[in-house]
Amino acid sequence: MVKRREKILEEMKAKIKKSYLSRDNLLVFADNASSDLEKQANILFERLTEWYGIYFPELKLDDRSKYCNLVLQIDKKKMQESKKAIQSLMGDKSSSIISQLEHTMGSEMQEKDIETIRMLAQQILTLEETMEQIEQYKESLAKEVCPNMSEVGGPKIAAKLIAHMGSLEKLAKLPASTIQVLGAEKALFKHLRRKTKPPKHGIIFQHTLIHSAPKDKRGRLARALASKLAIAAKVDAYGKGHFIGNELRTDFQKRANDILNAKD
Amino acid sequence: MVKRREKILEEMKAKIKKSYLSRDNLLVFADNASSDLEKQANILFERLTEWYGIYFPELKLDDRSKYCNLVLQIDKKKMQESKKAIQSLMGDKSSSIISQLEHTMGSEMQEKDIETIRMLAQQILTLEETMEQIEQYKESLAKEVCPNMSEVGGPKIAAKLIAHMGSLEKLAKLPASTIQVLGAEKALFKHLRRKTKPPKHGIIFQHTLIHSAPKDKRGRLARALASKLAIAAKVDAYGKGHFIGNELRTDFQKRANDILNAKD
Numbered sequence A, B: 001m002v003k004r005r006e007k008i009l010e011e012m013k014a015k016i017k018k019s020y021l022s023r024d025n026l027l028v029f030a031d032n033a034s035s036d037l038e039k040q041a042n043i044l045f046e047r048l049t050e051w052y053g054i055y056f057p058e059l060k061l062d063d064r065s066k067y068c069n070l071v072l073q074i075d076k077k078k079m080q081e082s083k084k085a086i087q088s089l090m091g092d093k094s095s096s097i098i099s100q101l102e103h104t105m106g107s108e109m110q111e112k113d114i115e116t117i118r119m120l121a122q123q124i125l126t127l128e129e130t131m132e133q134i135e136q137y138k139e140s141l142a143k144e145v146c147p148n149m150s151e152v153g154g155p156k157i158a159a160k161l162i163a164h165m166g167s168l169e170k171l172a173k174l175p176a177s178t179i180q181v182l183g184a185e186k187a188l189f190k191h192l193r194r195k196t197k198p199p200k201h202g203i204i205f206q207h208t209l210i211h212s213a214p215k216d217k218r219g220r221l222a223r224a225l226a227s228k229l230a231i232a233a234k235v236d237a238y239g240k241g242h243f244i245g246n247e248l249r250t251d252f253q254k255r256a257n258d259i260l261n262a263k264d
Helices: A002-021 A023-052 A064-073 A079-102 A111-145 A147-153 A155-165 A168-172 A176-181 A185-194 A215-238 A245-261 B002-021 B023-052 B064-073 B079-102 B111-145 B147-153 B155-165 B168-172 B176-181 B185-194 B215-238 B245-261
Strands: none
Touching: A023 A064, A023 A111, A023 A155, A023 A168, A023 B023, A023 B111, A064 A079, A064 A111, A111 A147, A111 A155, A111 B023, A111 B111, A147 A155, A147 A215, A147 A245, A155 A168, A155 A215, A168 A215, A176 A185, A176 A215, A215 A245, B023 B064, B023 B111, B023 B155, B064 B079, B064 B111, B111 B147, B111 B155, B147 B155, B147 B215, B147 B245, B155 B168, B155 B215, B168 B215, B176 B185, B176 B215, B215 B245
């Protein structure tokens, strides 16, 4: 009797360990972490530009890492070196930045003030590095966990869709029409409540073919992509290693060409 | 005529530069950045514990930096080294953690999975370092910008109060009763709308004497501290370097002793 109990316990333990192990789980965690990191880098970057604006308010750049590197290297007391740094970082944009620096309305700061701001810039650069590495990991994991979806929609979108549902299995159970608007729940519920137009795409809007398409074609493109992704998800979840990703991708590209070339 | 125009422009430029320079401004930026960093370290730490929970779910620690260091050093494939690392980090708590590790229900992971998690742990440690350095800067800046307030309520609370209002001057114009509840606006408006009890303290609750006091004394302690802080703020803003911080602090401590010793 005792032995049987122990055996059952052992079996349960093994089952729990196995359920932990499922690698789509890891994909969900990695995706959550990387979207948190992205949000945080945005927030800190905003703080940095406000703060650094006391010293050099004219500097406006959307490129986070270039801005941070300029913060690290510009020093009004060492104009020659600052100019060199700007030139090597900014190429042909450098002359306008240099003239802004020469006529800046920003005020001087003590060394410890500017050092603290540089620390924040350094922190943002470190965040970007971590983000980059997690992103690479995510893509390689997606190719392993859901090779078909990764082939059809790209590993980033595949990872985001799985993370949104929490597991590959849950995603595989959804119809294409739901996959099409995953991530656009807000717009969907607004549609249901107030009779606004329904959303045409959620996460899959991030696909290059869709967000670069003319606005009136996007809905049809999204539907075409979602239908292929739905098939791919089912194959990834239940296909036991079967791979039809390349066929699905070719099908989608043909359909996309038809949609883009259609006159209406 | 042209010369006069240029002269006026120069003067205005100088004025703008001066207004940028006011160092309480820097205190506001530093405080905003450090509260953002604190929030973000919390969020990322939560992500880390979820994620690492696949590998070692039994590990529970509130100490962020110790947890992160354990994540960096524990490796189930190298039990001897992991044990040593746990011992040197955790002292007398180490034996329970070691036995948890030996009987963990967590599952194995591939090297690249665990490496990615370690990257996140490393990121959190870097955030903590930056936070620590900005905190030190903030304190030294507070002692410079508002020496009286820093003496009475501590540099942290002084910095937070100024950051909350956006400038020392704005803070100096407030009556003590407002300073008492700064940072508790949510509770205050709830009180005004729904007749709940008014808040007794906002930011100044962080003062050791107040948050360690019995609940029924906190309101009076907060009022006493706020009244001294209100005076200190006015001296810091308009006192031209005058310092009465130590007297104010002695007064507050006497009053606090009276309140704590009063029987009611």
